Each structure stands twice: as structure tokens, then as C-alpha cells.
Amino acid sequence: MKSNGQLKIIHKKDLNFWQKIYLTEILKGIKLTLAQVFRPKFTRQYPEERWNPPASFRGRPVLVEQNDVERCVACGLCARVCPALAIEVQASESEYWKERYPVKFEINMLRCIFCGFCEEVCPEEAIVMSQEYELTFHSQEEAIFGKDKLLVPVEKLKDRLEFLRKYR
Amino acid sequence: MDILIVLIKIAVVLVTFLTTVAYVVLLERRLAAGIQNRIGPNRVGWQGVLQPLADVVKLVMKEDIVPAQANRFIHDLAPMISIFAALVTFAVVPFGNTIELFGQQIKLQIASVNIGVLYILAFASLGVYGLTLSGWSSNNKYSLLGGLRSSAQMISYELSMGLSIIGVVMIAGSVELDKIVLAQSGWKWNLILQPIGFITFVVAAFAETNRTPFDLPEAEQELVAGYHTEYTGLKFGLFYLSEYANMLTSSALTTTLFLGGWQIPYAENFGLPAFWLSVFQVLSFCMKTLLVIVFFIIIRWTIPRFRYDQLMNLGWKVMLPLSVLNILLTGLVMLLIN
Ligand code: SF4
Ligand code: SF4
Numbered sequence: 140m141k142s143n144g145q146l147k148i149i150h151k152k153d154l155n156f157w158q159k160i161y162l163t164e165i166l167k168g169i170k171l172t173l174a175q176v177f178r179p180k181f182t183r184q185y186p187e188e189r190w191n192p193p194a195s196f197r198g199r200p201v202l203v204e205q206n207d208v209e210r211c212v213a214c215g216l217c218a219r220v221c222p223a224l225a226i227e228v229q230a231s232e233s234e235y236w237k238e239r240y241p242v243k244f245e246i247n248m249l250r251c252i253f254c255g256f257c258e259e260v261c262p263e264e265a266i267v268m269s270q271e272y273e274l275t276f277h278s279q280e281e282a283i284f285g286k287d288k289l290l291v292p293v294e295k296l297k298d299r300l301e302f303l304r305k306y307r
Numbered sequence: 308m309d310i311l312i313v314l315i316k317i318a319v320v321l322v323t324f325l326t327t328v329a330y331v332v333l334l335e336r337r338l339a340a341g342i343q344n345r346i347g348p349n350r351v352g353w354q355g356v357l358q359p360l361a362d363v364v365k366l367v368m369k370e371d372i373v374p375a376q377a378n379r380f381i382h383d384l385a386p387m388i389s390i391f392a393a394l395v396t397f398a399v400v401p402f403g404n405t406i407e408l409f410g411q412q413i414k415l416q417i418a419s420v421n422i423g424v425l426y427i428l429a430f431a432s433l434g435v436y437g438l439t440l441s442g443w444s445s446n447n448k449y450s451l452l453g454g455l456r457s458s459a460q461m462i463s464y465e466l467s468m469g470l471s472i473i474g475v476v477m478i479a480g481s482v483e484l485d486k487i488v489l490a491q492s493g494w495k496w497n498l499i500l501q502p503i504g505f506i507t508f509v510v511a512a513f514a515e516t517n518r519t520p521f522d523l524p525e526a527e528q529e530l531v532a533g534y535h536t537e538y539t540g541l542k543f544g545l546f547y548l549s550e551y552a553n554m555l556t557s558s559a560l561t562t563t564l565f566l567g568g569w570q571i572p573y574a575e576n577f578g579l580p581a582f583w584l585s586v587f588q589v590l591s592f593c594m595k596t597l598l599v600i601v602f603f604i605i606i607r608w609t610i611p612r613f614r615y616d617q618l619m620n621l622g623w624k625v626m627l628p629l630s631v632l633n634i635l636l637t638g639l640v641m642l643l644i645n
Contacts, residue, residue, distance in 0.1 A: 162506070168609040176341035184346075 194302035197255045197268040199284075200246060201291040203300075209290055210265035213241040217257035217266055225250035226257060244289060248274055249282040258303075267299050316417055324397060328551045329359035335551075335604045342608045366547075369540035374446055377537065381444035386538065386545035389437030393552035396430045399423050400559045401485045402592045403569045406585035415569075415589060416485060423484040424476060427560065428469050431515060434553065435461040438517070438524055438534045441546070445537035453533025456615065457524035460514055463622035464521075468511035470630035474504040474637040475564050488568030497565040503633040505565045507626050512557040514622070517550065519607040526612060558599035559592075566595045 157163045183190065192198065203210045213230035229243040257266050269291065276282040293300070333348065333355060340347025348355040373379055403415030420426045435458055442454015475497050476482055479490035491497055498505050514521040525533030535546045562568060569592035574584060613621065 165606070165610060169605055172342045172605060172609045175344055176338070178344055180346050181344050182340075182346040 192270045192272065194270075194298040195306075196270050196272075197253045198271040199248065199253070199269055199274060200251065200255075200257055200266055200289075201269045201271075201296070202244060202286065202289040203265050203267060203293050203296055204290040205293045208235060209240065209244075209286070210263045211241050211244065211261075212237050212263055212265070213239045213244075214262065216260045216262065220256045220260045221251075222254060222256060223250040223252045225252075241286070244286050245283050246289060247283050248276070249279065259307075264300065264303070267296055267303065269296065269299065312411065312413060313417070316413070320397070320402075320417055321394070324394070324552070324555065325548075328548060328555055329363070331551050331555060331600055332362070332547075333358050334600070335607075338601070338604050339608050342605070363544070366544035367541055369543075371540040371542060372537075374537050376446040378444040378446070381440050382537075383542070385437050385441035385444060386542045386549070387437075388440065389434055389549035390545050390552065392430055392434035392437065393549045393556055396427055397552075397556045397559060399426055399484055400556070400563055401488055401568060402559070403585055403589040406589075407582060414485075415585070419483070419485060421483055423487070424472055424482040427484075428465070428472070431468075431556075432461060432465050434515075434549070437546075437549065441538070442524075442534040445534075447537050449530045449532070449536045450534050453524040453526075453530050453536070457517065457534060460517075460521065460523060460618060460622075463619060464511045464514035464626070467507050467622065467626035467630045468515060470627070470634060471504045471507040471511065472564060473630075474501045474633050477634070477637050477641065484563055484568075488563055488570060491567040492570055492572075494572050496567040498567075501565065501633065501637070503629055503636070507630045507633065508565065509561060510621075510626060512561060513603070513606070514618075516553040516557050516603075518554060518603055520610040520613050521618060522612060523615060523618060554600065554603055555596070558596045558603065561599050562592060562595040566599070568592060 211228075213228050215228050215230065218226040218228045225247045227243065227245045227247075228241050230239050231242040232238060233240040253268070255268050258268050336358075337347040337349075337355070348358045351357040351361045373382055398417040399420050401414075401416035401419075405412050405414050407413070438457040439454040442450040442452070442457070445451070475487060478497065478500060479487040481487065481490075513519075517524050523533075524530075525535065527533075530536070535543055538546060569588040571588060571591045574587065577584075579587070
């Protein structure tokens with residue numbers, strides 16, 4: 140039993156008669172549990188009430204899209220560091236300023252463990268963890284996200300980018 | 308004609324009983340959620356009223372798995388024994404006085420057995436076969452331990468349960484349940500006349516129905532799910548159903564034996580028409596039973612499980628002497644009064 144922060148050990152011989160016959164203690168317990176029924180509930184009614192994660196939340200990884208082009212330069216570091224081997228990048232040349240771009244960029248969302256290593260290692264701040272946590276699939280193929288699903292405009296990722304600049 | 312009345316009575320009571328059992332499950336889930344500051348199932352239908360239906364559909368659709376080395380016949384038989392024992396015990400519980408319907412005097416009790424209390428004790432203890440056999444036939448060590456525990460527990464608590472009813476029988480002077488109810492007219496409830504008997508009976512009822520704090524046969528933390536670890540689908544559903552049916556039957560029995568059954572104190576003097584008096588009496592029986600059920604549920608979410616040796620100590624060293632003492636006291640007081 141705990142009283143003012145110190146652990147107090149109660150032996151059986153210290154109990155008084157009423158505590159020993161146990162019934163009054165049961166009644167006290169019932170009072171306690173019944174009082175809980177009228178306390179406010181902690182449940183969030185999920186599909187109606189959604190949770191907005193803070194910027195530090197690691198949701199699904201997405202590619203940052205700036206001026207309709209992905210920032211990624213297809214260096215392949217994220218694919219190299221990914222502990223779950225979830226990322227596949229295929230590089231190619233491009234006529235943009237950045238010379239290289241990924242023709243194919245796929246993340247297998249069934250493998251991803253949301254560790255955020257890819258985000259940490261990327262030299263271009265091109266892959267970041269978003270705040271999206273609702274991921275359901277009906278088949279394994281559906282779970283492999285290509286560039287179409289991964290690209291997200293930079294405006295939508297402001298929170299996370301700010302967070303990264305501040306705390307990293 | 309008599310046969311027809313009996314059949315209709317059985318049908319009505321069975322349907323009501325099973326529906327109530329389903330809703331007791333919902334009640335328990337909602338109340339448990341409330342005690343844990345949650346909301347509980349509230350999605351299927353308004354406030355979750357259709358949840359029991361959804362549960363049944365889910366259980367029926369599930370695959371029925373029998374372990375490879377299990378004894379298939381007994382594995383199938385065990386849940387049926389469990390549910391049988393729970394249902395058959397309810398048959399002798401009077402849930403109202405006679406009622407006049409369509410010019411017929413109908414007794415509100417399925418079977419008025421003249422050995423009422425003995426019948427109940429005999430069939431209630433039959434339920435243990437369901438648990439023990441399921442534990443043994445599953446060929447699983449957790450199930451086996453659960454089954455063993457249930458039989459040991461039943462034997463220890465059957466005794467004090469039987470003995471605690473004897474006080475009630477002495478006061479009523481009969482083992483017939485309707486006579487016991489009639490003997491508790493007015494405020495002569497056995498709860499007031501037999502407080503020790505009431506406590507020992509309720510504790511024994513908890514142990515008999517495997518409810519916390521005595522749910523050792525299925526103790527999740529140690530035994531996975533105890534005797535029904537290897538059960539799936541409909542057969543698991545039967546065990547689940549029989550647990551709650553047992554609870555309902557025990558509550559009805561507690562009401563009948565100790566809380567005045569269907570009696571409303573001094574209701575005869577209110578001057579109600581006979582038909583409505585009977586209806587209100589049935590309602591009072593239902594209300595009392597419901598209160599006992601709520602008590603069962605709250606206890607489950609309040610008191611932690613007993614350890615095995617504590618269970619045995621309580622059964623043999625406390626409950627048994629207490630119920631014997633109760634018989635002696637009752638006898639003494641009756642001698643002094645007469
Ligand atoms: S580390 Fe960054 S730039 Fe390199 S391939 Fe991955 S996302 Fe593209
Ligand atoms: S979050 Fe981790 S597991 Fe997921 S893609 Fe990035 S590096 Fe791989």
C-alpha cells in the first residue's frame with residue numbers, strides 16, 4: 140500500500156477484525172469501482188473523432204514534391220539504410236538541375252517499420268515521415284506504394300519539415 | 308391441454324432466458340467498460356443493442372477446430388453438458404404466482420418438482436462434468452489443469468452451498484421452491500433471517516459459476532483460457548453461453564431462496580386486480596434477479612482472483628464451518644421461538 144510516496148508493507152497480523160473478514164473491504168472496493176462508471180470516459184470514438192498527431196509523429200514515409208518535381212536525387216541512401224529493406228529506388232538521368240531522378244521509387248508498406256531512418260539519412264530532405272496513420276490494404280500488391288502515392292506537395296509537410304529543422 | 312400449456316411455458320421461458328443471457332453479456336461488457344473508464348460496444352444498433360446478435364453470427368461463422376489428438380466425441384459432448392446443466396436448473400425456479408390467462412390457472416414455474424432444492428443441487432453440480440471433460444478431452448495441458456481445478460473447486464464449494472440452503476429449508480419446512488418463496492411473505496426474506504446463510508450461499512454460487520474471484524478454471528494469466536482453450540466457433544459459444552446462463556440461474560436461485568422470490572412485500576393489500584398483481588410479481592422477480600446479476604458483474608471487476616490454496620482454505624476452513632454454524636444457530640433460534 141502506498142501512502143505519501145513511501146511504500147508501506149502491511150502484514151496479515153496488522154489487519155483489524157473488519158479487514159480480516161474481508162466483507163467491508165469488498166464493499167469499499169465496490170464503491171470505488173462504481174464511482175468510476177460516472178467519471179468521464181477516455182475512449183475516442185474513432186471514425187468520427189480523429190486524432191491529429193503532433194509534428195514529432197512518424198506516420199507513413201512520403202516523398203517531398205516541390206514545384207511539381209520530387210526533391211529526391213535517387214542517391215539510394217535510404218534504400219541502403221532501411222532496416223526492413225522496404226525501399227526500392229531506380230535512378231535515371233534527367234534534364235533538370237539535379238541531373239538524377241528516380242524513375243522508380245517504391246516503398247513496401249507491409250515491410251516498413253516506421254523507424255524514420257530513411258528520413259534521417261536523406262541528404263536532400265526528400266523523404267520525410269508524414270502524419271498519416273490510416274493504412275489498410277486488401278492485397279499485398281496494393282501495399283507497395285509507387286511514386287503516385289508517395290509524392291506529397293511540400294506545403295502539406297510544413298509541420299514535419301519545421302520540426303526536423305528545429306530539433307535535428 | 309395441460310401438455311400444451313407446459314410446452315408454451317417452456318418455449319416462452321427458454322426464449323426469454325436465452326435472450327436475457329445474450330443481453331447479460333452486453334450488460335457485462337458495458338458495465339466493465341464503465342468501470343474501466345471506457346465506453347464499451349456501442350456500434351451495432353443503437354448503443355450496441357444488436358451486439359449480441361453480431362457476436363452470435365460471428366461465432367457461428369467461425370471454423371470448428373478439434374485438436375488432432377483430442378477425443379472427438381467427448382470434445383463435442385462437453386459444451387452440451389455445460390449448457391444442459393445451466394438450462395435444466397432454471398426449470399424449477401418459480402418466477403411468479405399463478406396467473407389467470409384465457410380462463411386457465413397457470414402456475415408460473417416450468418416444473419413444480421417436489422424435491423426442488425435437491426434437484427437444483429444435483430443438476431448444478433452436473434455442470435462440472437462439462438468443464439472437466441472438456442479439459443481432459445482437449446489433450447492440452449492448460450485445458451487439463453483448468454478441468455482439474457474446476458472439479459476440485461466444485462467439490463469444495465458444493466458442500467457449503469448445500470449446507471447453506473439447509474437453513475432456508477428449515478425455516479420454510481419444505482424443499483419445494485414455491486413453498487420456500489411463500490414462506491418469505493412480507494419482509495420475512497431469508498436475506499434478513501439468514502444473513503450468514505446468504506453470504507455463504509452467494510460465495511459458493513460465485514465458485515460454482517466460475518466467476519471472479521473464483522474463475523480459476525479459466526484464469527487467463529496462467530492457463531490461457533483454461534478448460535476452453537481448444538474450443539472455437541459454436542462450441543466455444545456454447546461454453547460462453549453456459550457461463551452466463553449459469554450466472555443467470557444462480558441469480559434467480561439467490562432471488563428465490565433469499566430475496567423473497569417473486570414476492571412484493573404486502574402487495575396483496577394494495578388492492579390490485581389479480582392479473583396485474585401477478586404481472587407485477589413477475590416483474591419484481593426479474594428486477595431482483597437483475598440486481599443480483601449486476602452485483603455478480605461488479606464483483607468481477609472489483610476483486611482480483613484468489614490463489615488456488617486461498618480458494619481451498621476459504622472453502623474448507625471458513626465456508627464449511629460457517630454454514631454448519633448457521634444450521635446450528637437456525638435450529639437453536641427455532642427451538643427458542645416455538
Ligand atoms: S536518400 Fe533521399 S535523395 Fe537519396 S534516394 Fe532516398 S529519398 Fe532520394
Ligand atoms: S521508415 Fe524505416 S523501414 Fe520505413 S522505409 Fe524508412 S527506413 Fe525503411
